[in-house]
Amino acid sequence: xxxTTQPPSMDCAEGRAANLPCNHSTISGNEYVYxxxxxxxxGPQYIIHGLKNNETNEMASLIITEDxxxxxxxxxxxxxxxxxxxxxxxxxxxxxxxxxxGQGTELSVKP
Amino acid sequence: xAVVSQHPSRVICKSGTSVKIECRSLDFQATTMFWYRQFPxxxxxxxxxxxxxxxxTYEQGVEKDKFLINHASLTLSTLTVxxxxxxxxxxxICSAPPGTGSYNEQFFGPGTRLTVL
Numbered sequence: 001x002x003x004t005t006q007p008p009s010m011d012c013a014e015g016r017a018a019n020l021p022c023n024h025s026t027i028s029g030n031e032y033v034y035x036x037x038x039x040x041x042x043g044p045q046y047i048i049h050g051l052k053n054n055e056t057n058e059m060a061s062l063i064i065t066e067d068x069x070x071x072x073x074x075x076x077x078x079x080x081x082x083x084x085x086x087x088x089x090x091x092x093x094x095x096x097x098x099x100x101x102g103q104g105t106e107l108s109v110k111p
Numbered sequence: 112x113a114v115v116s117q118h119p120s121r122v123i124c125k126s127g128t129s130v131k132i133e134c135r136s137l138d139f140q141a142t143t144m145f146w147y148r149q150f151p152x153x154x155x156x157x158x159x160x161x162x163x164x165x166x167x168t169y170e171q172g173v174e175k176d177k178f179l180i181n182h183a184s185l186t187l188s189t190l191t192v193x194x195x196x197x198x199x200x201x202x203x204i205c206s207a208p209p210g211t212g213s214y215n216e217q218f219f220g221p222g223t224r225l226t227v228l
Contacts, residue, residue, distance in 0.1 A: 034216075041202070042222065043115075043204050043219030043220050044155065044219045045219070046216035046217065049216070097145065097206075098160055099145070099155075099157070099217065100157060101154045101157075104154060
């Protein structure tokens with residue numbers, strides 16, 4: 001079973017920041033937080049991952065709370081092409097590679 | 112980034128026939144690949160872990176005799192849906208982590224849409 005909870009859907013205006021929350025209150029000390037997204041009828045795409053420090057890359061920023069029980073993915077300037085289902089996944093970093101997907105958040109970016 | 116391809120992208124078959132889906136890592140070697148299934152409006156469900164040179168590991172509830180997996184080389188894994196039925200119609204997606212150590216990210220194929228008539 002997925003170990004994360006996400007809102008089923010969110011809307012965001014084009015050009016604004018999209019903040020996608022994820023609750024992972026049972027996360028273990030050796031588990032990382034990963035974010036993937038899936039654009040309709042395509043395979044998922046990796047976005048970012050982190051352990052306890054905030055992370056940023058060319059796609060997004062990941063903010064993890066100090067107690068690590070929740071995190072937020074931030075798309076700083078959402079575009080229409082960011083419309084997708086966003087999945088937050090927790091798993092040990094170096095323990096195989098399988099990902100257990102929850103229901104994710106369907107983000108709709110509107111003009 | 113690394114590329115994972117799948118073939119075919121779409122297949123329609125008659126009930127009772129078998130269908131083979133290929134997953135290839137194009138520019139890296141993958142000792143492990145994963146197979147997922149996704150029904151409409153649902154999330155991805157992990158079916159099995161494909162291991163190069165050894166038997167696949169199936170998730171609970173997945174019939175290994177129905178979903179045959181072969182990982183014959185470091186760049187190719189195949190999923191064969193045997194005696195397909197309409198309830199097997201789904202979107203099948205494979206993924207592969209590059210290398211054997213770091214699991215920073217996985218690369219997913221574009222998916223294969225199977226329709227069984």
